[in-house]
Amino acid sequence: MLTEARARTPWLREGSSVPQQQVIRDFGRSRAKAQKDIAERVPVARRAGMPKWKTKHEALPTLNYTRCGFRLKGGRLHLAGGIVVTVVWSRELSAEPSSVRVYQDSIGHWYCSFVVPAHIQPLPETGRVLGVDWGVKETATTTSDAYDLPHAEHGRKSRAKLGRYDRMMARRKPKKGRLGSKGYREAKKLRAKAHKKVARQREDTGRKWAKKVVRDHDVIAVEDFRPRFLAKSTMARKAADAAIGATKAALIEMGRKHGRDIRLVHPAHTTMDCAHCDARAKHALPLGERTYTCTTCGTVTPRDKNSARVMLVRAGLNPAGADGGRPPGALLQEAA
Ligand SMILES: [Zn+2]
Incomplete structure (x- = not known):
């Protein structure tokens, strides 16, 4: 045809x-x-x-x-x-x-x-696993404190700039059905440039973190976060969303490159489940509540740390391999 x-x-x-x-x-x-x-x-x-x-x-x-x-x-x-x-x-x-x-x-x-066909560049085995939960304040909260990634707030400094370009575009906005003026296109380009800069910074931060995580762990269980769930709402939320998206993509890519096992975990109920006894809370925790208290086994943990651990359990991994400890298998081998 x-x-x-x-x-x-x-x-x-x-x-x-x-x-x-x-x-x-x-x-x-x-x-x-x-x-x-x-x-x-x-x-x-x-x-x-x-x-x-x-x-x-x-x-x-x-x-x-x-x-x-x-x-x-x-x-x-x-x-x-x-x-x-x-x-x-x-x-x-x-x-x-x-x-x-x-x-x-x-x-x-x-x-x-x-x-081009991808070539895997293998890294030495570490005997360690990591659970990762995504969030607004901390882009990544993990089962091991050393790998937590605070939100870098790359968007904050450029927000004033972006606002200015938005107003510039609004002033120069073409009538419906008309092509934009030269000034309009210029403002649009400046805005795109500012956006691009923030995106590159996010990518860079994400890659550096992913490199460290992938180097030090064999298996990584990570929340399969879909940005569109959080996308509506405040600027801060949107920025956090974009940071999570860039960081998740960097982690998956880095894992593929080095042949690590990255397991994506369905995000439903991860804030309601207890990572220690597998019980599910009757109600979702309100966002302001930062502590998870299990009514079944009585465990009290920071909310995001509990979620990160839930990722490990859901991915079928032994939390004993996290927290810097080694899984039982590794210990046995060493003893032998
Ligand atoms: Zn419990």
Whole structure:
């Protein structure tokens, strides 16, 4: 059908057919995923979304080229349709890439993202496990105090700046259906730039923490946090949300890179369960309540520490391997 459409539509014909085919394939895949989720009665909040409509003036370009659509020659990227791109390489490709995505970010920079088979860089075994709970005050509370990550509040310093750019955009906002003025686009770009800076800082903090956690633990049980649950509400909440998202992504990526076992734990009831006796409280703790008191076994623990421990238990791990201690297996081996 694409061939037919290209024959009839001049502007479609102008572009290369390779990324167009890929766009159709991506669309088909996301549709299939959305329909599968509906058929399997996946809760709405966890469903894969249908692709959104984008208009030419709002959407940023992103093009995917599969194997026959691109070629690397002398460090330059040759794309289908006779486009040659001089690439500034951030690192060497570890293997022959199977595809490349060329895209523009919100501040107008272009990137090429190559898909290569992942190579695991194993780290020495540690005999230690860690449970991680995400939160607002502390981005990560863990079963071992040394790995707790306080919220870095990267968004705070730039909040004034962002507010200024927001007002600038509001003043210069184009009438409905009209294209934005040069001033409007400029304000939009400044705002995107400020956002990007905060995102990079979050990424950096997340990566440093993830590196430490992954280096010192074999198995990490972590709350499978979905930002959209907390996203509505205050700026502070939104900032915490973004920090958690970036940190979780960094942890999963770092775990994959070094062959560690990262177990995602469903977040339901994690603040209600007791990590020591497995009893469930009758009511959810109010957010202000920082201490968890178990009515069944009488254990009193800081709320987030209890949740972090619940992650371990839910992932089927022995909490004895946390708190800096070693699991019984490791002790036996040492004794032998
Ligand atoms: Zn208990």
